[in-house]
Amino acid sequence: MSTLVSIIVPCYNQAHFLKESLQSVLEQTYTAWECIIVNDGSPDDTESQAMRWCEKDDRFKYVYKENGGLSSARNAGIQNCEGTFILPLDADDMLHMSFLEKLVPVLENGVNIGVVSCNSIFFEDSISNVVNKREPKGESYHALLFENIMMASSLYRKESWAQVGGYDESMKHGLEDWEFWIAITKGGMAISFVDEYLFYYRKSKTSMLTETVKNHLEETSKYVYKKHQEIYIDKFGTTMDYLFYLIKKHRTSEDNLKTSLEYKIGEVITKPFRLVKGLFRF
Numbered sequence: 001m002s003t004l005v006s007i008i009v010p011c012y013n014q015a016h017f018l019k020e021s022l023q024s025v026l027e028q029t030y031t032a033w034e035c036i037i038v039n040d041g042s043p044d045d046t047e048s049q050a051m052r053w054c055e056k057d058d059r060f061k062y063v064y065k066e067n068g069g070l071s072s073a074r075n076a077g078i079q080n081c082e083g084t085f086i087l088p089l090d091a092d093d094m095l096h097m098s099f100l101e102k103l104v105p106v107l108e109n110g111v112n113i114g115v116v117s118c119n120s121i122f123f124e125d126s127i128s129n130v131v132n133k134r135e136p137k138g139e140s141y142h143a144l145l146f147e148n149i150m151m152a153s154s155l156y157r158k159e160s161w162a163q164v165g166g167y168d169e170s171m172k173h174g175l176e177d178w179e180f181w182i183a184i185t186k187g188g189m190a191i192s193f194v195d196e197y198l199f200y201y202r203k204s205k206t207s208m209l210t211e212t213v214k215n216h217l218e219e220t221s222k223y224v225y226k227k228h229q230e231i232y233i234d235k236f237g238t239t240m241d242y243l244f245y246l247i248k249k250h251r252t253s254e255d256n257l258k259t260s261l262e263y264k265i266g267e268v269i270t271k272p273f274r275l276v277k278g279l280f281r282f
Contacts, residue, residue, distance in 0.1 A: 002032035003108055005100055006083030006158070009091055010038045010073030015046040017092040017202070022053050022060070024200075025089070030100035035060045036077040041067030071167035071176045078161055087155050088177070094127065095153070096198040103155045106192050114189025115181055117154035118198040127200050136193060141185040141231065148178035150191070153199055160184045171223070173216035179224045186231050 007025055011018060018037070025035050037050040037060060053060040065076045074088055085107055089095065099118070106116045122132035136149040143149050161167075164183040167176050185191060225232055229240050 002030070003085055003104060004083040005030070005033045005085045005087055005104060005155070006078065006081035007033055007035040007087045007089050008038065008074055008077035008081065009035060009089050010040050010070055010077065011046045011050070011091040012040040012042045012067065012070075012073070013044050014091040015042065015044045015049045018046070018049045018053070021089060021091050021094055024094040024097070025060075026057060027097045028095065028100050029097055030104055033059060033100060034081065034083060036081050037062050038073045038077040039064045040069070040073040041065065069169065069172050070174075071169045071171055075166040075169065078158065078166065081158070084158055085155055086158050086161060087153060089153050092202040092204070093153060094200040094202075096196075096200070098196075099198045100155075102194050102196060102198060106194060107155055107157065110190070110192060112188075112190050113192045114160055114184045115150065115154050115156045116192045116194065117150040118194040118196055120151050120199045120201050121197050122201045122203045124203050131203055133197065135195070138191050138193075140190060141182055142235070143191065144178065144182050144185065145232065145235070148175065148181065150177070150181055151199055151201060152177040154181070156184060160189070168227075171220065173220050175220045175224060179227065182224065182228050182231070186228060 009018075009021065009025075022035065022037070025033070035053075037046075037053065039046045039050060039062070041064075047062070047064065050060070050062045054062050061080070063076060063080050065073065068076075078086055085104065087100070103116050103118060107113055110116075117136065119136070120134045121127065121130055122134070123129050124131055134151075136143075138144070138149050164180065167180050171179060181191075226240065233240065
């Protein structure tokens with residue numbers, strides 16, 4: 001019997017994109033799925049659009065909730081789903097027809113794999129108008145420390161969602177998926193990638209992501225660093241205040257940070273701290 005996948009589609013003011021997004025779900029060659037369309041208190045015609053799909057195929061289901069943001073909507077959908085595996089899908093994005101067929105077996109056969117993703121195509125207006133491509137690499141949370149290398153639409157286990165307490169609903173300005181991936185993988189679960197372009201990300205001029213990058217990137221990133229500070233302190237052997245300084249000045253990559261003069265000086269300054277910490281590690 002095939003593993004049931006619950007595809008969670010939050011929608012707020014994006015009913016006009018639902019047709020393309022949900023059609024890409026319907027065309028999946030892997031058929032053991034249900035799709036939960038979550039109306040996050042949207043003022044547009046999300047409900048009527050969603051109900052048409054529910055009438056078309058009973059694998060589509062509809063949930064309404066008061067507006068609470070993306071994390072809240074995803075959590076609500078997952079609370080109402082029956083699948084073993086979870087796939088979040090934003091209402092304006094699309095899946096290649098082989099997405100589930102290629103990703104589900106990776107998770108089924110990899111007991112130590114926490115999240116599986118794939119290569120992505122960024123497009124404007126239609127998938128024929130490609131503006132960028134992304135081929136992420138990485139095997140553990142270390143690859144996630146300074147950059148969210150995975151798309152929000154990556155496949156994971158429902159039990160992982162429950163173990164970490166779901167998506168952080170206090171994160172109203174985006175990057176909630178980045179924090180969620182760190183929470184799942186920092187305990188030792190691995191990351192895996194299918195080296196195929198199976199996900200289509202709609203790149204719009206205004207979105208939650210562009211708004212976050214423009215106005216909230218530093219504060220939101222700092223929240224993630226602080227929430228998971230133990231993995232940063234463990235890797236870099238320094239205090240969070242000093243690490244915040246280094247990240248702010250050398251945020252582009254971990255390599256840039258570790259080769260900076262400030263980091264090398266910091267290693268000398270914090271060496272006693274790291275030695276003492278090592279003595280009391282059990």
